[in-house]
Amino acid sequence: MSEVNAPRTVTAAGPGEPDPVRESMQVLPRVFAAPLTLLTGRPYAGQRPVRHTPTRHLVNALVSCVLGLALSATALAAGGPLLVLLVPGWAATLHAARNLRMMIYHQCAHQNMWRKRKPDVLVGRLIAAALMIQDFDRYSTEHVGDHHALHHMTTRDPTVQAFLVTLKLRPGMSRGRMWRRVLGVCVSPWFHARFLVARVRSYYTYAPPAWRVGTTLAYVLLAAVVTVLGLWVPVLVAWVLPMTLFFQISNVFRLCVKHSFPQPHQVPRRGREYFASLTNAIFVGERAPSPALPAARRYAAWARWWFRMLFVHFPTRYLVLTGDTVVHDYHHRYPMSREWASYLFAREEDHRRGAPGWSPYHEVWGLVPAIDHVLDSLRTADPEEFAPERLAEVNHRALFMAFED
Template sequence: MLALGTYFVGLCIGVASFKLDGVAFGLTLLTGWVMTVNGARRMISTVAHQCVHAAFSGDKRFDMAFAEVFAVLTQTQTAADYRREHFELHHRHDVFSTIDDPSAKLLWKAGFRAGASTKRLWWNLLLTTVSVRFHGAFLRRRITSQMRGAMTWQRVGAALVMLMLLTGLVSQLSLHAVMLGAVFPVVVLYQNSVLLEFISEHAWFVEPSGLGRKKYIHATHSWGRFCGRSAPKRQGGSAVRYGLDWMRWVMEHLAYHLPVRLVILPGDLSQHDFHHRRPATPCWTTAAYAREEDVRNCDERWPSYTEFWGLHHAISHVFDGIASSKRERSGMD
C-alpha cells in the first residue's frame, strides 16, 4: 500500500506544483515526478511482479486480480500479459537473455544490437531516452495490452478511480498541469526508468559457457546493482583535498546514486539476481538481507554472486557483453 500511496501522492503533488512559482515550482514538480515514478515502479516491478509469480499472498487468483488493478492504475501491460512474458518466457532457461526473451526483444528493437561497439551502444542509450519512436512504441504496447484485457470488475473499478482522479485534477487546475505533472512521469519518465533498469539487468545476447546445468545461466547472466561508492579515506593528503573529496562524495550520492535508487532501482530491483536464483522465495520483502544470507551460504554448485556499485558500471558490463556477443544467438538482424 505504501507504493500505491506514493504513486497517488506523487501525481497530486506534480499537478499541484503548477500553483507555485519559481524555485518552489521546480522543486515541487521534481518531487512529484520522483514519487510518481518510484511508486509506479514499486507497484509493478515489486508487487505485481511477485503477484505474477503467485508469491504475493499465495492465492494465485487473488494475486492476479491485485496485479491487474495496479496495471490499470499505472497503464502498464495487463497482469496476464506480464505473467506470460515474464514468468512463462523470461524465466525459462532456454529463453532467458536471448532475443526470444521479451525484455531482450524490447532492447533489440530500441537499437541495442549484438556486435555493436560500446561507444555506439552508449550513444544509442542516450538517444533512446529522448526518442519519440521508442516512447511511442512503448506506450502503444502498454495501451494495446490494456485494450486486450478482460473486462473484470477489478479492472473497471481501477479505471474509474484513475478517471475520477484525473478529472478532478483537471477541474481544479488545467489540462496542461495534468499532462506535465501526471501524464509525463507516468509515460516518459516511467519508460526511461524501465529502459535504464533493463539495460543494466542481464547479460543480453551473451552465449553461456561452462554452466554445468542450464538453470545456472540465471546466476552467470544476472548481478546485484547497488548505489553508492566507498567513503573517502585520508591517505596523507592535505586537509583541503580530503574535504573536497568528501564534498564530491556527498554531491555524487545526492545527485546521482540517490536518484538512481529512487527512480531506476526502487524496491527489490538492486538484488534482482537473487530473485533469478530463488524466484519462489517468500523472503522477497527482505530481499536485500536474504541475498546477503545467500551470498554467505550459497550452494557451491551455483556460480558465485557478482555485483556492481554504480549503475554505470553495470551498464558498461552489459555493453561489453553485447559488443562481444555473436549475432547468431540474437536470432534477428
C-alpha cells in the same frame, strides 16, 4: 575517478566475504547505517536485518504516489519559486510507479506477493490498469514461461527481443555506438509515442473484457471530473508527464542492466551456474574516502563523495534501480522466496552462507558500469544466435513492456 567507478567488469567477493566498498562507509556515524544500506543495496558486515512485509511495500508505494502528487499540485498552485517542488513531486510519483511495476506487479505475477491467488491477481490487474501496462495475465504467462525458464536470454525471451528490435542493438557493435542508440531513444519523440501506444494496446488487447470495460469507464469518468473542475493542466503535468516520458526513460535504463547475454563459450546452456552467470547485483555508491588522507584532501574527498552520493547515486537508486532491482540476482535464484520483501538482507544472508547449491554471487557498483557490462556482453555474443531474423514470434504489442522483469 574513484576506484569503484573505474572497473567495467563484474566483480565477485569470495563466498561470505564482506564488500570493501560498503565496509568503507562504516567510518560514518551509526545513524547513517540504515539509510546507506537502502541506498547502496548492500548491508554492512554484521548489520542486523530489517524485516519488511509485502503489505508495507505496497503502502509505501501508495504513500509515495500521494506525496508526489501533492507536491506537484502545490507547486502548480503556488507558482513562482515554489515551482521547484515539481522536481521532488515528479520524483516521488515516478518512484511509486516504478515500485508498483517493478516489485509489486512482478511479485503478483509470480503469485508470490501474499501467496494467495485472488489478492495477488486483483492487485496485479489494478496496477496494470492504473499504469496502463501489459495485461497482467498475459505478462504472467510470458514472464514465467519465457523469462524464468529454459528460454531465458534466448531469442524467445522478451528481454532479448527488446534489445534487438526496440533498441536495435546488435552483437559486434562498439560500446560507444550502443550508448548512442540507448541515449538516442530516450530523447526520441517517435520512440516515446510508440512506447505509449504499445502500452495501451498491450493492455486492451489481452485484458479480460470486464476489465477493459471497467478501465474505460473509470478513465472516462476521471476525464469528465477533470474537465468539469478545469484540472487538465495539473493532471497532465503532475501525473501524465511522469507516467509517460519519465517512466519510459527509466524503463530504458532498467532494461540495459537486467541481464547479460550468454557468450559463445558458455555451453551447455543449462544448469544453475549458467543461469546465475546471466544476472548480477547492481549496488549503488562508491568507496568512502580514506581516513588516512591529509586533512585538506580528506575534506575535499568527503565533499565530493557526499555530492555524488546525493546527486548521482541517490537518483539512480530512487528512479531507476528501485525496490529489489538492485539484487535481482537473488530473485532469479529463488523466484518464489518467502523472504523477497526483505530482499537486501535475504540476498546478503545467502551470500554470507556461501550461496549453497549455487555459484558465488557477482555484483557491479554503479549504474554506468552495470550498463557497460551488459552492452559488452552483447558486443561479444554470437552474432548468428542473436540475429534479429532469428526471432520466431515477436509480440510487437507487448514488446516495449519487455523492458522489465
